[in-house]
Amino acid sequence: MQTKIIAVSGKGGVGKTTISAATVRILTEQYPEKRILAIDADPAVGLSTALGVNIVKTLDDIRKEIVEKTVSGEAREAVDLLNEARFHIFDAMAENGSFAFLAIGRPETAGCYCGVNAYLKEVIAALADEFDYVVIDGEAGIEQINRRVMEKVTHLLLVSDQSKKGISVLRTIRSLSSELVHPDRTGAILNRVADQSLNAFVDLGDIELLATIPPDEEQLQNDVLGRSVFDLPSDSPLLCGVREALNTMQYI
Numbered sequence: 409m410q411t412k413i414i415a416v417s418g419k420g421g422v423g424k425t426t427i428s429a430a431t432v433r434i435l436t437e438q439y440p441e442k443r444i445l446a447i448d449a450d451p452a453v454g455l456s457t458a459l460g461v462n463i464v465k466t467l468d469d470i471r472k473e474i475v476e477k478t479v480s481g482e483a484r485e486a487v488d489l490l491n492e493a494r495f496h497i498f499d500a501m502a503e504n505g506s507f508a509f510l511a512i513g514r515p516e517t518a519g520c521y522c523g524v525n526a527y528l529k530e531v532i533a534a535l536a537d538e539f540d541y542v543v544i545d546g547e548a549g550i551e552q553i554n555r556r557v558m559e560k561v562t563h564l565l566l567v568s569d570q571s572k573k574g575i576s577v578l579r580t581i582r583s584l585s586s587e588l589v590h591p592d593r594t595g596a597i598l599n600r601v602a603d604q605s606l607n608a609f610v611d612l613g614d615i616e617l618l619a620t621i622p623p624d625e626e627q628l629q630n631d632v633l634g635r636s637v638f639d640l641p642s643d644s645p646l647l648c649g650v651r652e653a654l655n656t657m658q659y660i
Contacts (some may be wrong), residue, residue, distance in 0.1 A: 413542040413560055414659060415591075418567035419577040423599040425450065426627060427567050428545035429458035429637040430650040435541050436506035437642075438660050442540040444507040453511055455545040456502075460636030461509045465500040468513025497534070508539070536560055563659055564591040566615060567599055570606050579613050595657050597621060597649065618656045621649030 416428040432446045448455035456463050473496075502509040536542065544561070564585050568574035578596055585591060595618035598607065602623055624645040630637070640647055654660045 410562075411536045411539060411542060412562050412659065413536060413544065414563040414565055415544040415546050415561040416565045416567060417546045417581050419574045422567050422569050422574055423621075424567045425452075425454040425458050425545050426631075426637070426646065427565070427597060427599065427650055428455055428543055430640075430646050431543050431565070431654065432459060432507055433637045433640075434647065434651050434654060434660065435543070439540070440506065443538065444541045445501075445535060445539040445543070446507055446509045447542060447544045448509070448511040449544050450547045451512070452547075453513070456509065456511060457634060458637055459504070459507075459509060460638060461502050461504055463502065463509075463511045466511040466513030467497065467500060470496045470500060510535075533560055561585075561589055562592045563657060564589070564594040565618075565653065565657070566594065566596040568596065569600050570598060570603075570610055575610055575612065578615060582613070582615050593657050593659075595653065597653050599649075616656075618653035619649045621645055 566578045595616040598620045
């Protein structure tokens with residue numbers, strides 16, 4: 409089957425990471441025989457906690473090794489590292505039994521994401537054929553889309569609350585992705601919706617609304633206690649909402 413790559417994007421603070429983690433859990437339950445990769449592409453590195461994964465090495469650690477060896481004059485060894493990039497990337501993956509996990513790490517300097525994003529683009533391309541499903545928790549906003557980091561994405565899942573600012577970010581990401589990424593399918597989740605009647609004032613434009621998720625008290629408790637989405641009951645509002653979205657999106 410063709411690798412399905414779903415990227416979760418949206419404004420910061422709307423629950424992208426939690427929805428990314430829920431997506432991974434649902435896929436592992438739906439397809440226990442499939443190869444599933446979760447990529448934490450957000451420098452905040454929150455997906456590992458949401459999935460209950462311990463990070464030992466990040467993609468940026470590998471990049472730094474190459475840079476350090478090049479700066480120190482060890483050109484031959486640096487070239488070897490580049491040639492063996494796939495091996496080192498697989499070595500950096502955390503295996504959780506039902507899925508693999510890779511963290512991108514932090515940028516090389518404050519405010520600069522260029523090096524990490526360029527490397528991430530190559531990683532997604534290199535790994536795509538090795539897995540059946542790839543779930544990417546993207547950084548907040550539009551930067552990774554704008555730099556074409558996610559150009560191999562097949563499904564773009566946009567997450568927002570009901571705020572005008574959040575919806576504006578979604579519409580901007582949708583516009584950019586249509587020009588630069590061309591995903592097969594794009595849809596939106598409205599998260600933490602306490603009052604459904606306010607949806608009448610939400611203008612998603614041409615973005616398909618996949619699901620509306622109410623506040624989830626058990627997930628809130630999970631966040632406070634540092635538990636993973638695998639500790640949630642299967643009928644939690646979060647999991648039910650994400651499952652509905654993935655079904656509508658024909659992702660599962």
